[in-house]
Amino acid sequence: MATVPHPLHTTTFKLPLPIRTEISHPQTLRFKASLSTNAPLPGRKLRAAVIGAGPAGSSAAEALASGGVETFLFERSPPTVAKPCGGAIPLCMLHEFDIPSHLIDRQVTQMRIISPSNLAVDFGKTLRPNEFIAMLRREVLDSFLRSRAESLGANLVSGLVTDIEVPNTSSTAPYVVHYTANNSRHALSVDVVIGADGANSRVAKSIKAGDYACAIAFQERIKLPDEKMAYYKNMAEMYVGNDVSPDFYAWVFPKCDHVAVGTGTVRAKQYIKAYQRGIRERVKPKIAGGKVIKVEAHPIPEHPRPIRVRGRVALVGDAAGYVTKCSGEGIYFAAKSGRMCGEGIVKASEGGDRMIEEEDLKREYLKAWDAKYISTFRFMDLLQRVFYGSNAAREALVELCGDEYVQRMTFESYLYKRLAEGDGWEDVKMVCNTIGSLARCNIVGR
C-alpha cells in the first residue's frame, strides 16, 4: 500500500495541549505530558516545499500531503522531458509504491554479464516466473508519481527555484523559496524544505551541504533493426573491462523500442567518449545497422554529501547522494528516502500541527534511513572495490557469477532489498570460490 493511514491523521481536534503519555526514549522511561516539545502552530498547518519532482520529490510530496502538511512541489521541466537514466527498478518498488504494470515497457528476465575476455555469463536462471527487473521510461514514471502527489493534495508549481533564503538566527523564521515562473519572480515562505533536486542540487548549495564526487553516465539511445532488437527482448547486458570503463561498467539496456548503450566512470571523465567508443566496439555485431537517436549524459553521485540535514532542510535522493556503488542504482533509494523523510516530518509534526526542529528530521529520517540502508551501501562499496579494480578482478567476478547460489542471492537482495536467507555452507563455498577465482585470475592476468 502506498499510503498507510497515519494514526495521527485521524485526530483533527485542535486542543492546545493534547494530553498523552508516550515513552520518549528507550533508555530512560520518561512519561511526558505531551507527545513532543515542539510548539503547536497557531491556526495553520505546517508548510513544506519540496524542490524537484522526480521520484524522490514526488514521493516526499505524496507522504507530506497525505499526512496533512501543506505541500508545494516545485519542478522546472515539463513532464515529458526524458531523463538520461537506466530506468530499471526493482520489484519491491513496484509493490511499495503501487506502480501500475501498464507503465512498464519491458520485463527483463535475463541479465548477461560479459568479462574483458568476452566470457559471458547468464544471470537469471534462478528467477521465478513472476520475478523480473522492470524497465520504464523515466518521463512516464515521473509523471505518474507527480500527478499522484498532486491528486493527494500537493500544490504543483512549475517554475525554476533560484535560491533558498535560510534564516540565520531564530528558529521559527521561515525559509523563503525564490523561484521564477511564467517569466516573473516569486517568493514563497515555508517552514520546511526538502531538497530533491538531483545531483546539482541548489538546495544543497543554499545550506552549504558540501560537495561530493560524481560519476558521469553517458549513453546513446540506438534504434536497432527488428531482428537485432529481438535479441534484447528480455535481456540486458553489462560489460566490464578497462576498454569500456576503468571503474564502472558499460551497459546495453533495452527500452521501449530501442536500446540504450552507455558507460560511466568516476576518475576518467575526460575520456568518456573513448569509453563509449569502446562499448560500441564491444557490442558491434549486436548493434550493427542501428541508428543513434539520442545522446545524453548525467552525473551520478558516488557517496552521500557531508551534510544531509541542516536546520529544517533535508536532502533526499540524488541530492543527498543515495546511489549504490557497483550497480549505480538510485531510483528506488530516491523514492524511498523521499517517502521516509515525508513520513518523518508528518510524524514529528503530528500531522502538520506542530513545528518541527532539526533534531526531529535527524531522528525520524536520517537515523532511520542510515539504520536501514547503510549496510547495503557499504556492501556495494566493498564489491566495487574488490571487483572493479582491474581486469583480473573483473574476470573473477564474471566467473563467480556463473554460480547459481551467487545469482540467487544477488537477485534476492536486488529485487527485494533485503538480505536473503543464505545457506551457511553455501556461503562458505562462495567465499572459497571468490578467493580461488580472484587468485587464479590475478595470476593469469599478470
Added chain:
Amino acid sequence: MSISMALFSPLTHPPSLSRSIPPQPHPILKPHLSLGPLKASVFLLSTARASGDNGAGTSASGATALESDVDQKISKPPKPVVQKDESSAGANGSLGATEAGEVEVVSKFEDTRWIGGTWDLKKFEKDGKPDWDAVIDAEARRRKWLQDNPESSSNDDPIIFDTSIIPWWAWIKRFHLPEAELLNGRAAMIGFFMTYLVDSLTGVGLVDQMNNFFCKTLLFISVVGVLLIRKNEDLENLKKLLEETTFYDKQWQATWQDEAPGSSKN
C-alpha cells in the same frame, strides 16, 4: 611477456613518432604479438574502428575532438610498438570506411590451439597429459593481448574458457608452493635468530620461550609480518588499504559529525 617478444618477429616499421598519413594502408600485424601495456593504444584503435561505423553518424566529430586529447597522451612514451596505432590515428580522418574492414581482421585473437572459444587441451599434451603450465601461459598471453586489442563480443562465437577448467593442484604446484617455500624460509630464519637472541639475553631456552606469553606474542607478530609484508611496497599498500576500507564509512558518518559543535546554526 618476454617469451612472446623473443618468439615473434619485430615490427616492419622503424620506430618513430611521426603522425603523417602513410601512402599505403598500415600493415596487418600477426595478432598474437603483444603490443605492450600502453593504454592509449586502446583509445587509438577504438577511434580508428569507430570511424568505420556505418549508420551511426555521430562519432565523426566526437572522434576529432578526442584526437587532440589522446595525441597529447601518446607523445610521452616512445615505445616502438606504438607505431602501428600512430599511423592509424593520423589516417583516421581520411581512410574512413576502408579501414574498418582491415582493422576487424587484425583484432581477433588467433592461435592454433584456441578453437571454438576455448583452449584445445589436446594441443597441450606432454607425455599424454595436458601441460597445465602451458595452458596458463597461453591464457595469460591471450588476456594480455585482449587488454590492448579488445574484441567485440559476438553471439555466434562465444568464449567458453574459464580458469576453473585448470585443476586446482596445477595452480598450487606452480604458484603457491614456491611462494610458500620462500615465506616459510623467511619465518624459519627469523625464528631461529630471535630464539638465539632471546636465549643469549635472558637465558630462557626454546621450550621455556614457547611457554611465555610475551614470546608467543612476538612469534605471532613475526608470522603475521612475514605473511603480509613480502615486498617493500606492501607497507604502503597496507596503510592505503586500511584507509580505503574506512573511507566510505566516514563519508556516511559525515552528516553526524556536525552534531557536536554548534549543530543547527548555519
